[in-house]
Structure formats: C-alpha cells, structure tokens
Amino acid sequence: MRLLALLALLVLAACSRPVPEGVTELTYASPYPPSHPFSRADQTWIDFVHERSGGHMKIKPIWSGALLSADMSMTEIRHGVADIGLITPIYTRGGTHLLRTQTGFYSGADSIESQLALYRCMANVEPQFDKELEGLKLLALQGGVLPGILTSTARVESLEDLQGLRIRAPTELLPVLRNLGADPVDLPMGEVYSALAKGVIDGVVAPPETLQSLHFGEVTDYFYDIRIPRGAYPSRAMDMEAWQTLSDGERAILEESIAVWEAALAEENRAAAAAGEKIAASTITILPASAQDQQQFDDLYLREGQANARALSRVGIDGMTAYRAARQSLVERDTVQCGDTK
Numbered sequence: 001m002r003l004l005a006l007l008a009l010l011v012l013a014a015c016s017r018p019v020p021e022g023v024t025e026l027t028y029a030s031p032y033p034p035s036h037p038f039s040r041a042d043q044t045w046i047d048f049v050h051e052r053s054g055g056h057m058k059i060k061p062i063w064s065g066a067l068l069s070a071d072m073s074m075t076e077i078r079h080g081v082a083d084i085g086l087i088t089p090i091y092t093r094g095g096t097h098l099l100r101t102q103t104g105f106y107s108g109a110d111s112i113e114s115q116l117a118l119y120r121c122m123a124n125v126e127p128q129f130d131k132e133l134e135g136l137k138l139l140a141l142q143g144g145v146l147p148g149i150l151t152s153t154a155r156v157e158s159l160e161d162l163q164g165l166r167i168r169a170p171t172e173l174l175p176v177l178r179n180l181g182a183d184p185v186d187l188p189m190g191e192v193y194s195a196l197a198k199g200v201i202d203g204v205v206a207p208p209e210t211l212q213s214l215h216f217g218e219v220t221d222y223f224y225d226i227r228i229p230r231g232a233y234p235s236r237a238m239d240m241e242a243w244q245t246l247s248d249g250e251r252a253i254l255e256e257s258i259a260v261w262e263a264a265l266a267e268e269n270r271a272a273a274a275a276g277e278k279i280a281a282s283t284i285t286i287l288p289a290s291a292q293d294q295q296q297f298d299d300l301y302l303r304e305g306q307a308n309a310r311a312l313s314r315v316g317i318d319g320m321t322a323y324r325a326a327r328q329s330l331v332e333r334d335t336v337q338c339g340d341t342k
Contacts, residue, residue, distance in 0.1 A: 024250060025058045026242070029067035029082035031190065037213050037272040038086070039063060041264035042236075045140075048260045052253050059084070070188040077239050078135040084238045087136070090171050091188055097317055098128045103231025104172030104305040105326035107298055110227075110334045112266040115143030117336040119232035121329040122322040124338060129322075133234060137243040139254060140261040142235035144207060145273040148289075149224040150216055151203035152196050155285070156224040159293045168192050168204040172231065175304045176297070177205075193219060208276030209269065217279050226289035226297055236261060 019025045028046065032039045039061075046059040067082050071091045076082070089099035102122060109115045119141055123129035149156060154165055163181030170186065177184040185201060189210075195201045196219040204216065205228060211217035243251065280286055289297075305323065312319030331337045 019058070023056055023058055024246065025060055026083040026238075027060050027062060027067075029062045029085040031065040031068055031070060031073075031086060033064045034061075037209065037268040038265065041261065041268040042086075044264035045257055045261040049253060049257055052256065053250070057250060057253060065190075070190065074136065074237070077237055080239050080242065082239075083242045084139065084236065087234060087237045088188075089132070089233055096132050097312055097315055098126070098319060098322065099132050099233060100171050101308045101312060101319055102129075102322055102326075103170060103233055104229075104301070104308055105323050106229040106231045107302050107305070108330045108333045109143075109229065109232075109336065110146060112143035112145070112232075112269060114330075114334045114336050115230060115232040116141045116262060117338075118326055118329055119143075121336060121338040122325045125325050126318065126322045128317055133237070135240050136234075136237040137240050137254075138234050138237050139258055140234075140236035140265065141232050142262070142265050143232040144230045144269055145209065146230050147205050147207040147228050148226055149203055149228075150206050150210070150220040150284075151222045151224065152199070152220050154202050155222050155287070156203070157287050158290065159226075159296060161224075165202040166200070168195065168201050170205065170231075172305065172308065173205055173228070173301075175308070176300050179300055179304070180297075189214065192216070196220060207273055208280050209272030211276040211279045211284070213272050213276070217276075217283050221284055223280055223284055223286050224289065225286055226294060228297070229301055235265070 028042065030039055030042060034043070042061065046061060049057050049059055062082065068076050068085050070088050071093050073085055073087045074089065074092050074096070077085045077087060089096040090103065102119070105122070106115055106118060109118045149167065151165070154161070156162060159180050162177065164183065166183045166185060167177055168187055169177055169184045174184045174186060187195065192201070192204050193215060196204065196216065203220070206216060208223070238254070246254070309319035309323035329336050329338050
C-alpha cells in the first residue's frame with residue numbers, strides 16, 4: 001500500500017496548484033469519466049460543497065480510474081490514496097462479507113429511495129455494517145433502477161432460455177442464475193463491454209441506462225425484461241483520518257451533503273435509464289417476462305438471499321438479523337418502515 005500511496009502523491013504533485021490560504025482542498029477519485037451519469041452526480045455534489053462552504057472547501061476530482069481500482073478501492077481510501085472516493089464493496093477482496101451479501105435482500109424495494117431506506121434499516125440493527133466500513137466515513141449510499149438481462153446474440157424469452165448462457169451478474173445473483181442453468185460470472189462492469197464484444201460472455205444483468213452510459217447498445221441485441229431486485233450499497237466514502245482533520249463546520253457541510261449526493265445519484269440514474277429505454281426501443285429487441293417466470297425468479301431470489309444470510313454464520317457474522325430486518329421493514333411493496341427486528 002505504500003507504493004499505492006506514493007504513486008498517488010506523484011499523480012497529485014504533477015497536476016497540483018497552490019491552495020489559497022484558508023481553503024481546504026480534498027481529492028475525490030472515481031473510476032468513471034466525467035461524462036458518466038455517476039460523475040455528473042459527483043459534480044453536483046462537488047458544486048454543492050463549494051457553494052455551501054462559501055468557497056472555503058474545494059473538491060479536486062480525479063476521474064477515469066487514475067487513482068482507484070475496483071477491487072481495492074476501500075483499502076486505497078483507508079490508506080489515503082485519495083481523501084474521498086467511489087467505493088465498490090461488492091468487488092472488494094475480503095472484509096465485506098455482509099456488505100456483499102445484503103444486496104440480495106431487496107425483493108420488493110423497487111425504487112431507489114426504498115432501497116436506501118432498506119439499507120439503513122438493516123444497518124441500524126446490525127453493527128456488522130459499520131464494522132466492515134471501519135476506517136471510512138460513509139458519504140453516500142447508492143441504489144438503482146431495476147435491471148433485466150441484456151444479451152448479445154442469444155434470444156431469451158423465458159427463464160429456460162438462460163440455460164448454458166455465460167452471464168455477468170452481481171455476487172448476490174450468481175447462485176440464482178446458477179440454479180436456472182446459466183453459467184454466471186462476476187467481473188467489474190468496466191470489463192463487460194469488451195467481454196460482450198469478444199463473445200467471452202453472452203449477456204449481462206444490467207439496467208437500460210447501460211445501453212448508453214456503458215455503450216452496451218453497441219454489443220447487445222436483446223433485453224429480457226425480467227424485474228431483478230437491486231440492492232443499495234455504500235458507494236462514496238472518505239478516509240476517516242482525513243475526516244478527523246476537518247473542522248466541525250466542514251464536517252457539518254459534508255454531513256449535509258449526503259442527502260444532496262444521494263439525490264443527485266438517483267436523479268442521474270433515472271435520467272440515464274430513461275435515455276437507455278429510448279435507445280432500447282429503437283435498437284434492440286425487448287422481450288417481456290411472463291408472470292409465471294417473474295414469480296419463479298422472485299421466489300428463487302428470496303430463497304437464495306436467506307440461504308446466503310444463514311451461510312454468513314460460517315465466518316462468525318449474523319446475517320439473519322439483517323435479512324429479517326429487510327423482510328420485516330418492507331411492509332408493502334416499495335414501502336419501507338424500520339421497526340424492532342430483534
């Protein structure tokens with residue numbers, strides 16, 4: 001990690017300018033280019049912090065993966081590679097067992113707002129969430145529009161058509177797809193385009209916005225419109241040591257900015273999804289899922305989510321408290337109410 005920190009300092013030194021007296025400058029790192037919807041939401045947050053502080057706080061963005069990696073982002077932030085960064089718990093190597101597993105507990109949370117609320121319900125009753133985020137100050141959660149399955153040449157009109165297909169999917173869906181006869185794989189989204197283009201994979205679990213934001217419309221022909229639950233997860237965080245160096249007023253501004261950042265991410269996500277749906281309507285074939293297939297998928301998703309929660313006991317983690325909190329908090333579809341789940 002010393003090498004990573006040294007490289008980060010060299011990158012920053014090469015493009016740094018003197019910081020005016022009385023200004024606190026913080027670096028923000030993202031693997032995405034400035035044009036990506038996530039980055040546009042990041043820029044909204046950057047502008048808010050600058051304006052809310054009266055110019056006394058400056059966020060210096062470093063885009064396109066110049067500092068952070070997908071699988072080590074949390075560790076890199078903890079070691080000061082950047083002050084603040086986009087983190088990806090689902091790709092992190094070790095130490096995020098519950099953060100990875102809990103993304104499979106969201107059946108029925110169809111809106112981004114309900115996904116964030118459901119995450120907070122679980123985190124409120126299970127301290128393992130904070131333990132896995134130790135050394136980080138959480139600055140934003142992220143949810144998303146429900147995905148379906150994009151495929152390149154394979155026409156998927158039913159769950160049976162998934163048999164034998166190599167599908168990129170998030171961790172929580174790997175056993176679900178495996179039970180349906182598919183050959184699921186987990187790899188960073190940044191690698192999916194080339195894998196689809198080369199025929200390494202047949203498809204990807206993804207929302208319509210990726211047709212434009214990640215250019216999947218160029219390498220896919222079909223969208224199987226089965227509603228796949230989407231989990232919320234910690235997505236933006238700050239090095240706790242850097243957080244402690246801030247003044248009370250600066251920390252208050254960043255606390256206030258959490259809601260701003262999450263709202264911007266939700267807005268950009270929905271706008272990108274709408275743009276993707278327009279592309280889908282004109283460039284790819286949309287194949288609806290039957291009610292029977294949707295119910296079968298939902299049942300399997302819940303069964304696997306519960307099994308994965310129980311399996312965490314093997315590593316000394318009580319996953320069932322979080323799972324029960326998720327199921328009991330979702331009092332109606334898309335309506336979340338936190339309660340006592342102990």
